[in-house]
Amino acid sequence: MAEQSSVVRGVTASERVFQVQLAFKDLGPGDHGTGEIARAAGLNDATVSRILAAGVYEGIFRRAPGKTRGRWQLGQGSAAIGFNAIDDAYSAQMPTDKVKAVLTSLHEKTDNGLTFLYTRATGEVPGRQCVEMGVGESDLEELNMTTAAVLSVTRSLRTGASGRTILAYLGDSLVRRVIEQEIPPHVGPGVIRDDAELLSSLQTIRDRGYALGYQECMAQWHSCAAPVFWDDTITASVLLLKKAELGEIPEAYVTATVRAAAQLSGLRGGWPGALRDEA
Incomplete structure (x- = not known):
């Protein structure tokens, strides 16, 4: 007994x-x-x-x-464990070839727009890292980058539509850490430098379900990004880049980007509603 x-x-x-x-x-x-x-x-x-x-x-x-x-x-170790578990589940459900197919399709639907998937990189201050791209026959030298550089460099969440899209769905303490960072060098003329304006942009992203950036990360390039979730947790963002000479990002391109993000999401809820159902 x-x-x-x-x-x-x-x-x-x-x-x-x-x-x-x-x-x-x-x-x-x-x-x-x-x-x-x-x-x-x-x-x-x-x-x-x-x-x-x-x-x-x-x-x-x-x-x-x-x-x-x-x-x-x-501590950050707890966050890393959680995000590693999410990443493992996400990878099991979303193989590389399917990610590539979605990005390639978005590339074609947006008149050869450059498309990327950025995942959240864990650390004391979270960042983002490109894990896949759909650029067709485009030459990345247009971006003053090589494929190796695009896939290996961890970038700030403070700048760029893809970074702000991930940042918009993080907790307040992580957002504060990111905002406290200095703005990286070599950004575009459209980068958001004012902290209050940056915070306001995060609310706009949550309201719309996507972000727009006009020459934000680099001169002569506009961007659109939409969030990718797994079990209601932000894991990545889909990024579309188009030459600034296009003017504003057309609504059809925004819709295509959101639908691509929906295809890569494993949500059990309803985001982004009808767009997800149609994706």
Whole structure:
């Protein structure tokens, strides 16, 4: 009987770590004291204190910065675990050849527009990285880039339609970190430099479901981007680039970009509604 009782009452060490992580989710953004974390996790203070201290070395938890003592935040390690799991699920459902086909189709539907898929790159300050493109016979030297450079450089979320599209769906704390970054050099004349204007643009993206950039990342190129979600979490953005001589991005090109993003999304909800159903 004693052994049976132990099994009923017992909770493994790994389960306790998960309970602490879930406690942060329940408590919401910001930093929290050991006692309130323990209550939310259903564990005693001493156990939670040991788990938090051990998790610092793996980046799962972090001590709140500043003079506040005894308060804790989730670390970047927790975010990385979550996004790696999402990326694995996303990759399993969306093979490279299908991504390539969607981008190539968008390239053709937009009169040979240059198309790219940018995924969110995790880090202390999140960025974005290109993982696939559909450029047909176009020469990327038009962008003063090589294929290797496009696929290997991590770029800021602060600039460009594709970056702002991902940024629009991140939490407030991550948005603040990105906005605190300096604007990268060699951007276009249309880059948004004012922080208030940048924040306003994020709301516009959420309202519309897409972003427009006019010579934002580089001179002589306009852009349109739409978000790609997986289980209601932003994972990437589809980017269309067109020469600035075109003038404003035509509505048909915007619709095609949104539909491409919808095709690459694994949402269980209704975004972006009818467009997703038609994609």
